[in-house]
Amino acid sequence: MKIYKLKTGYTEFLGALLQKGKNVIAPRFAGRTLLFGKIDKAEEAVLPEKYINTVRSAKEFMFPVTEAVVEFSFRNKDVKIHDAHPEEDEKLIVGLRPCDAAAFTITDDIFNYEYKDEFYLTRRRNAALITFACESIDEACFCTSVGLKPDSIQGSDILFKKNSAGTYIAYVNSEKGQKVIDSVKELFEEVIEVVEDIPLYRDLENKMRSPLDTVKIKEWLDKNFESPLWDEYSSRCLGCGSCAYLCPTCHCFDIVDETKYSQGLRRKNWDACQFPLFTLHASGHNPREVQSKRYRQRVMHKFKYYSDRFNKTLCTGCGRCVRSCPVNLDIYQVVSELTKEETA
């Protein structure tokens, strides 16, 4: 793994990538909302020291909010069906945080499981993740609870950290990352000597909410599918999809056919386990007919089911669900409190 010093600032780095004709995705304002988006000018991108994280994660660049998977048309009984394919262009996703980069290493497992999701996997192959370590955190952040840190490299092709002199140091973590550095080599200088441990990141780590015991949480969940506490906690939940839609690891989708006259598209859309419709059967039966069952599903999937199947927690502690919940139903608080209860 090579280490480089960036000789310029962030904007110049983006400018150089754009100049080379790269497709750059970075955090920029859409109205008042900080979102990832394609940038045409380096100045559009918001500097990494100016934000904690984007409102939406970067997952939509592998798994879009909505996308066509099949195209169809019909005339009388003559039906034509074609597979849709994901775009093949290369993307550089720049300015994401370690929690969002790590999220892809978690969702890779499910999209690569029994069914290989061509859409996710193609985009994933063609995207380089260029992460900038956190320079600030807020009270919602809890990445240290799930094995991450403000400067984790997991999932990043390149991780940029700022040294105490304020210079960006690039840690290359993959071939893909090396290719990005090589494409704008004039901006970088290879670092041979040992790089200092930067106190800022350790400070942030220490300031974070105290780590959760995910092993203990899982043990509790293994025994408490029927706990009355689900009803207690979920009675506050309004059943919206904010938590799931903003989550970098939530990956559930719905398939719908949308038709106009004699042609249409089969689309794959984000969906959330908090909606009653999510599990409504064609028969009319709904195995999760009340919010307590739906809320339990969310917690179980994050801290038990995903762990049973892939030995990973389906959470990166990015805190988006905590920030966005209309009623401050805080998953960190919920799982910390649940495990204190001995209701096995």
Add this chain to the structure above:
Amino acid sequence: MSNDIKQSSEAKKLARELLEQGKVSAVIGYAEGTLKGRVQTLIARNPLDAEKFIFNEYCVNNLAVYLTKSYRLLKSDKPVAVFLKPCDIRTVTALIQEHQIKREDIFIIGMSCQGVRNGNGLSGKCRACRMHNPQYSDAVIGEAIEEKEPEVTDPFARVKEIENMSTQERWQFWTKEFDKCIRCYACRQACPLCYCEQCIVDKTQPRWIESSAHPVGNMAWHLIRAFHLAGRCIGCGECDRVCHQNIPLSLLNMKMSKEIFDLYGYRSGVDPEAKPPLTEFKMEDNEEFIR
């Protein structure tokens, strides 16, 4: 003693008494949140839980949403008590007018209110607020507040600005806003008047509104939602507050409120005796707009 602390301790005391005396099955109120400037909902069923209740300037949520969303809470032989700010009480009025709840099933704990904050500043709805003292309450917490002229005298000022745009500009404005929508339905779920057991967007046979987050689906969703709330929205602004994409959804509802007021002189949730215009027919109804 500061106002917050005084109001909080009065609220705790009342909640505890109501639960101890078995007058209500539950008390829905606010408790300390986990983030700065945020409060949590607390649904207390035993007197001990009542100790956690608070009331302060961050109590922006309209708790009346729980009266329809957690409908099973009301299926008890006792009423449910709920902390409601003067503006939130309009929700109960509107829900009674629409026969969704009965007055005797709700114990209104009216909170006198100086205005609440949403994030850093005074919430938008409070800037034009003229109601600081709770009406129609079973108990009032807090001292009477002198009603004064609000900071914003015309609540429809922003709506008028948008009305004055050209059709093209307006189309661009909304297209750009709706483009951010990811269909998480937080607007619907946080809305105390969006209580349909099955929302039109969830109907699939036939599908009236495309559920995909593309321009057509998003535009259809937000416009139909605004129509469904016409003359019903009480302006609590929860849709705006919960939209993490910052889409100014309440502008659509305000526009509809303005239309209904201009046509029928009706404001939702203000007068429990008034009949909602869209559920009533009068010979003298304004019909100039039917062409």
